[in-house]
Amino acid sequence: MRVYxxxxxxxxxxxxxxxxxxxxxxxxxxxxxxxxxxxxKQTLRNRCAITGSNxxxxxxxxxxxxxxxxxxxxxxxxxQETCHVKINYQTPWQHQHWMALVSAYQHTPFxxxxxxxxxxxxxxxxxxxxxxxxxxxxxxFELLDIPCKIELTSKWEKADESVLFCPADxxxxxxxxxxxxxxIFSGKNGFLENLSIIDLxxxxxxxxxxxxxxxxxxx
Numbered sequence: 432m433r434v435y436x437x438x439x440x441x442x443x444x445x446x447x448x449x450x451x452x453x454x455x456x457x458x459x460x461x462x463x464x465x466x467x468x469x470x471x472k473q474t475l476r477n478r479c480a481i482t483g484s485n486x487x488x489x490x491x492x493x494x495x496x497x498x499x500x501x502x503x504x505x506x507x508x509x510x511q512e513t514c515h516v517k518i519n520y521q522t523p524w525q526h527q528h529w530m531a532l533v534s535a536y537q538h539t540p541f542x543x544x545x546x547x548x549x550x551x552x553x554x555x556x557x558x559x560x561x562x563x564x565x566x567x568x569x570x571x572f573e574l575l576d577i578p579c580k581i582e583l584t585s586k587w588e589k590a591d592e593s594v595l596f597c598p599a600d601x602x603x604x605x606x607x608x609x610x611x612x613x614x615i616f617s618g619k620n621g622f623l624e625n626l627s628i629i630d631l632x633x634x635x636x637x638x639x640x641x642x643x644x645x646x647x648x649x650x
Contacts, residue, residue, distance in 0.1 A: 434463045436590040437513060437564045439492055440479040440571070440627040443609065443643070450577075450647035460579040462568070465590040466514040466561055470497070476513065477560055479627040482535050486620045490528050493519040494560055514583075516560045529553035532629070539615050541636035548574060549629070571628055575640045610646060 438445055449462060470476070477492040495518070497511035529550065536542045548570055557563035565581050572579040609624035611617075613634055623630075631639040 432461065432463055434465045434584060434588045434590045436468070436474070436476055437464050437466070437561050438475040438479075438568075439477050439490075439560075439564055440567055440629050441475060442480065442625045442627060443631055443646070444625050445475075446575075446628055446643050447647040447649070450643055452647075460572075460577060462579055462581045463588075464561075464565070464581060464583050465588055466583045467512050467587040468590065469510045470494075470513045470516050476564075477516075479629070480625075481532065481627050481630055482614055482616050482620070482623055483531070484535075484616055484619065486616075487623050487626070488531065488535075490531060491524075492528075492560060492563070493522060493524055495519045514559070514561050518557060518560055518563060520556060525553040525556075536615065536630075536633040539633040542633045544636065545574060545632055571632070574632060575643070576637075577640060610642070612642065 433448070435445070435449070449460065477494055479490050480487050481490060482488070494516050497515075532549070533542075533546075549567075552563070552567055552570075557566070561583075568581060569579075611622040611624075612631070614620075614622060614630070615634070617623075628639075631642060635642060
């Protein structure tokens with residue numbers, strides 16, 4: 432079974448890869464998240480891509496640095512497993528992220544309907560990144576009406592990122608084009624493919640589920 436990295440409101444490709452081979456209405460999906468990897472910086476684990484008046488913009492959850500440890504041979508290491516990564520609240524990033532989402536999506540067809548599901552995540556504090564991401568994912572699957580059980584690995588397993596979009600490099604996946612759908616700034620920026628799942632939800636609402644299943648057939 433494929434193992435996925437944790438992700439902050441992942442890109443559409445993440446969900447399409449997960450839904451590949453799954454028939455709508457069949458038994459519950461199982462999403463296996465790798466939690467024992469050495470946490471890599473500047474990836475979808477703490478970043479998501481949304482639209483904006485000036486094009487694609489990246490929202491990044493600040494995390495605490497790993498504590499430095501001395502190895503048996505005297506080397507200094509500052510690495511940590513993903514499950515141990517703490518969220519840094521020294522800056523008001525929750526308020527900033529929510530204001531960015533409001534600014535980008537308040538005039539989309541379904542923002543008013545979905546906003547109350549997401550706002551609490553930008554008011555309540557989570558100590559660790561992994562539970563924050565997982566709680567958001569559970570909310571997304573609930574809104575998509577796709578039953579999904581999230582499982583965490585008990586030991587390190589290599590996560591498959593070959594089909595995923597990484598906001599750090601701002602490049603789309605090789606599997607394209609993504610079918611265009613209406614976006615709030617498409618008249619100015621054109622269609623921005625493979626943004627965060629939240630873009631699809633705010634723009635398509637209930638139709639987001641059909642979009643994902645249709646595109647998942649390409650994987």
